[in-house]
Amino acid sequence: MSREGQRERKMAPRGLYSPLSVVPWAAALLLVLSVERALALPEICIQCPGSVQNLSEVALYCNQTPELMLHARCCLDWKGTILGLDLQNCSLKDPGPYFPQAHTAVIIDLQANSLQGDLTNTFRGFTQLQTLQTCREQRNLCNSTGDTEMCPENGSCAPDGPGLLQCVCAEGFHGYKCMRQGSFSLLMFFGILGSTTLSISTLLWGTQRRKAKAS
Structure with missing residues (x-):
């Protein structure tokens, strides 16, 4: 084999793993991971259609920390842990079966829902909860x-x-x-x-x- 052929054979692997060739692969990998994360949102985050309003307390809390992100009705950290849940105006009579998924939440907003019954046991295990906003029927x-x-x-x-x-x-x-x-x-x-x-x-x-x- 000539010297030019050997040189081309040696140069080929370097071109395959050059920094310029890695960039598209990394971008594609990040895109796949972001899509998987979007598809893997907890059910409680998509239980109610729409997204968190910009002026809601959950949005304000989420925007205070750059590491947190708003997805659907949830405020999540980079691990996908729910730190905020906004179910305003969702026509809910009860929080629903997926509500325990938000047990890590620090702030929850349930305003403008016709919640019925005693919600005491609903929040069992919500040890991180600091702010709860609800608007229920007048107490007699x-x-x-x-x-x-x-x-x-x-x-x-x-x-x-x-x-x-x-x-x-x-x-x-x-x-x-x-x-x-x-x-x-x-x-x-x-x-x-x-x-x-x-x-x-x-x-x-x-x-x-x-x-x-x-x-």
């Missing part, structure tokens, strides 16, 4: 024994807004602490109010007239 304080004892004997507890209650007199009772029995007389009320107003008006008129004569 009248279901608490301590609050119902605030109402008088002839009254009953009724909700009066978020975190508020009122005591409603039973039928046939009215007045302070529902102690007066019988219907409330509107005729008597307006009669007393009218006579009082007339007396005060007459007194003021007479006083002002005297001052006018004196001047």
Whole structure:
């Protein structure tokens, strides 16, 4: 074999493993890994369609650390561990069977969902959770024994807004602490109010007239 042939044979392996030839292979490998990672998202991240809103607390938390990434409804680290979960406005009545996948989350947002039942056991094992945002139906304080004892004997507890209650007199009772029995007389009320107003008006008129004569 000639010297030129031997030289070409020796040069061939160097061209195959040159830095320029490695770059396309590395790019292709990264592309495959990124696709596999996207396809391997936990089910809880794609349980609800859409993505995390930019102004949500989960997005703000995720954007604070460069190593974290937003994918679908999750904030993940480079290992794929869920650190944030945003399921806002997903029409959920319960978190669903895949919710335990987010047990590593630091922040979870469940606002704008009609969640039902007691969620206490739902978060069992969520030892890293620091922020939980939920918006549920108004709590009826009248279901608490301590609050119902605030109402008088002839009254009953009724909700009066978020975190508020009122005591409603039973039928046939009215007045302070529902102690007066019988219907409330509107005729008597307006009669007393009218006579009082007339007396005060007459007194003021007479006083002002005297001052006018004196001047």
